[in-house]
């Protein structure tokens with residue numbers, strides 16, 4: 001029975017939208033922006049059990065984004081514009097003569113304008129066994145829920161069929177779920193559509209290094225099952241791959257069935273044929289997004305062109321001039337830890353084009369730029385280092401201000417100052433997902449008075465798609481604010497308008513020893529007298545601690561008000577783990593340890609049932625201690641001569657060493673002794689971020705000193721000092737600060753360097769980022785700490801001397817003081833009852849946290865039972 | 869001589885005595901075990917106001933909210949989870965970083 005009762009005035013007729021995906025939602029917004037929702041009745045048929053969500057960011061579900069957070073649909077928006085949204089009710093048929101659409105529920109809707117935005121479905125190659133239990137596709141939230149559920153219970157190994165953009169994203173997700181993951185790609189290289197051969201080779205190395213196994217040049221011939229569930233797959237080279245789970249990611253196909261059934265014209269290889277206004281062969285029917293075959297003969301599998309089509313269709317309905325004639329296919333991979341981007345004419349198919357290639361297979365970097373005959377940038381492929389994507393992509397089509405050779409050279413290898421977004425013209429498209437130009441972003445600041453990146457995002461939509469432009473966006477917004485004289489708030493947080501460096505100077509010169517005193521006298525007006533916040537408390541705590549002996553504060557971080565400022569790790573002098581237990585890391589200076597001490601660690605770990613692991617910092621971590629066990633554990637460790645390793649503090653971690661001259665046939669200095677000396681000198685030093693160091697006995701560099709905040713390499717006549725190195729997420733090789741130094745010169749230079757860093761760095765800024773940020777960079781730092789250009793070196797050395805003289809081990813101070821021990825209880829009113837949620841299960845002869853115990857009741861309710 | 873104050877929680881229709889007031893340090897929390905096996909996180913701010921919320925961090929499931937840092941946002945007191953740093957309003961239990969999440973709160977008094 002037709003239930004066709006309009007809820008509000010529909011003076012100009014009814015628009016029915018079929019498909020509430022990313023493009024459908026954008027179309028509704030485009031209608032609303034043109035006032036069409038006021039003049040028309042708008043009906044939306046949505047097939048999925050939830051309204052439109054961000055499919056592009058789907059994989060972020062595995063890094064903790066909930067389905068709710070992925071949503072693109074604001075219920076208020078739907079309500080306000082009187083849109084009738086039918087969730088879980090797909091359109092089943094269209095009668096173009098009667099101009100009606102019938103939904104699965106039986107409802108029929110008359111339309112004046114019909115818009116199809118039905119997207120795509122994942123293509124599953126017709127291999128035998130493709131429907132076996134354990135086979136999945138990767139397109140919707142429901143797909144992900146099902147994969148997660150199955151992986152948890154039934155799978156140790158997973159295979160992805162298809163090594164394209166989505167296949168690699170899916171493979172990254174399987175890896176993240178703890179599966180041993182394989183990628184099977186028919187083409188001879190990964191991401192064959194986006195990258196060329198050289199890029200594919202670099203990508204392969206990176207992906208393999210991430211622990212994925214890649215099989216290229218082979219097809220999938222059959223899915224093998226055991227007792228009705230997937231157990232493996234047969235490949236075209238005759239081999240068989242054992243796997244418990246298969247994800248098909250072999251491309252997508254437009255969902256054009258509805259259109260076919262009602263006789264609309266479709267392309268030979270699928271896709272609903274549309275003209276430049278996105279009208280199908282029936283002028284009352286539009287098709288937009290992935291289901292449409294655009295007038296340039298292509299089906300676009302990216303969201304940006306879909307958004308443009310949505311705008312075009314809405315504009316055409318509003319009788320405005322608009323057309324969609326094609327779009328660019330730039331992409332940046334969102335896979336964690338892999339930097340891959342391609343843009344413009346990545347394969348160099350334009351006539352007379354030339355390429356400039358930089359390739360370094362040692363570091364897995366490959367960069368190619370395609371240059372037109374007139375020197376204009378046509379496109380490119382970046383693998384291993386896609387840092388420049390944000391500025392290069394918008395430059396496509398124009399002649400870059402510096403030569404292409406210089407553009408591909410890595411920083412530090414003769415490349416001039418990095419090319420910033422300021423070099424781009426106003427017409428450059430910064431955000432390709434939403435087609436936002438540099439001019440529009442600048443306008444948001446100058447005309448619409450946006451003063452922050454979130455405001456600009458809201459105002460222009462830039463940066464709200466794949467996110468790959470956010471970095472450049474931030475730079476542009478700051479440039480623009482500065483240019484228009486608006487002061488960019490560089491304050492530490494909502495409580496303090498000063499930077500960390502300014503606060504350090506205030507504390508030092510005024511001798512302020514209390515956080516409250518600092519907040520009430522120097523905080524922002526509104527923050528005075530409040531509790532402060534979780535950002536400035538530990539920062540100020542750290543500043544006071546690193547200046548403690550000099551300003552006369554108590555260096556012990558757990559006394560008085562200081563205790564209330566510390567992050568939980570510092571507060572309990574241990575590292576909090578995911579289930580609320582702690583890890584214990586005693587200091588092992590330089591990584592050198594006696595057998596007796598090793599035995600003590602073994603005994604303590606055994607007696608308290610702790611999980612033990614050798615860390616990447618040349619010492620031993622014991623995990624799984626309950627808060628009330630910490631003092632007992634440490635009593636034993638302190639008795640045996642151990643002290644805190646400060647694995648929890650923003651302070652010196654380890655000074656790693658290689659075995660050096662004493663044993664090694666190549667060694668030229670005693671690297672172990674130097675590492676121990678340095679570790680004992682700087683232990684406990686509170687700093688803006690953690691500090692790491694290493695000492696190598698010769699240029700072979702077995703201790704990896706060049707990846708440390710301060711690294712030392714022996715020479716035949718002394719020591720070379722390198723600073724500003726970093727491992728972690730953004731590795732940086734350290735820069736040489738001093739050469740052939742004697743022991744005393746080395747220590748003096750490190751003292752100055754560290755104290756200058758502590759004085760001037762921002763909160764959570766490692767020496768690497770600090771060196772790159774401060775004005776003048778390394779040269780300035782060298783002037784200050786080597787040539788004493790500011791005349792502060794005596795000061796810096798005196799500060800360090802104070803630190804060294806006043807160092808006390810935090811753990812022995814703690815276990816000898818009943819009052820301090822009082823905080824190490826599970827419950828204030830039941831100190832002997834262990835927290836029942838901290839529990840462990842066995843794994844590989846040791847323990848691991850019992851996570852299912854924690855998850856009881858923790859899943860958002862709308863997920864329960866949603867997985868099929 | 870003044871009688872030491874105690875911290876009490878309202879449970880159903882009775883006041884449950886948790887500990888001495890002196891055990892609470894401004895800006896930090898402590899965990900308490902309730903008679904029914906649940907856990908509460910108790911806090912006191914610099915002005916001496918006490919708060920109590922459920923100790924379980926809804927994002928990770930771990931019973932750790934008592935180990936977070938206190939702060940003020942928009943004039944209201946909050947605690948930031950020590951694990952993934954989400955903030956919870958101490959009076960309403962509402963998560964400031966995710967509208968859809970709330971933790972339980974308890975009425976608390978110093979008597």
Ligand code: SRM
Pocket residue numbers: 575576577583584585613614615616617618619620621647653654690692707708725726727728729730766
């Ligand atoms: C235990 C250990 C891993 C292991 O099993 O080997 C480890 C574990 C943690 N690392 Fe690490 N890192 C460990 C060596 C490293 C190394 C290798 C090294 O030091 O030589 C690196 C790369 C080198 C570097 O830092 O430049 C490393 C780079 C990081 C980073 C990224 C830092 C960066 O600048 O990008 C973080 C995150 C952060 O600090 O913000 C991190 C953070 C962490 C934290 C603190 C994360 C957290 O907040 O829970 C982990 C807590 C440890 C714990 O609970 O006890 N860890 N981490 C290693 C402890 C070494 C030690 O004895 O103290």
Ligand SMILES: Cc1cc2nc3c(=O)[nH]c(=O)nc-3n(C[C@H](O)[C@H](O)[C@H](O)COP(=O)(O)OP(=O)(O)OC[C@H]3O[C@@H](n4cnc5c(N)ncnc54)[C@H](O)[C@@H]3O)c2cc1C
Pocket residue numbers: 018019020021022023024045046047048055056057058059089090091092117118119120138139140166169255258288289290291300301302303304306332334466
């Ligand atoms: C994991 C993943 C990662 C991606 N990453 C990127 C990226 O980085 N960059 C990028 O540009 N693109 C990316 N994409 C592609 C992007 O998501 C799509 O281009 C975009 O979602 C297309 O929007 P659409 O509205 O056309 O289709 P969809 O978002 O698929 O929406 C179509 C909707 O129509 C519904 N529907 C179909 N038939 C009917 C019917 N008969 N009745 C009612 N409803 C119906 C479907 O259920 C679906 O909800 C990614 C896709 C995936 C799956």
Ligand code: SF4
Pocket residue numbers: 658659660661664665666667668671696697698699700701702703
């Ligand atoms: S760095 Fe040199 S001295 Fe040290 S272990 Fe390696 S080869 Fe030997």
Ligand code: FES
Pocket residue numbers: 430431432433434462463464465466467468469470
């Ligand atoms: S380019 Fe994707 S969000 Fe801007």
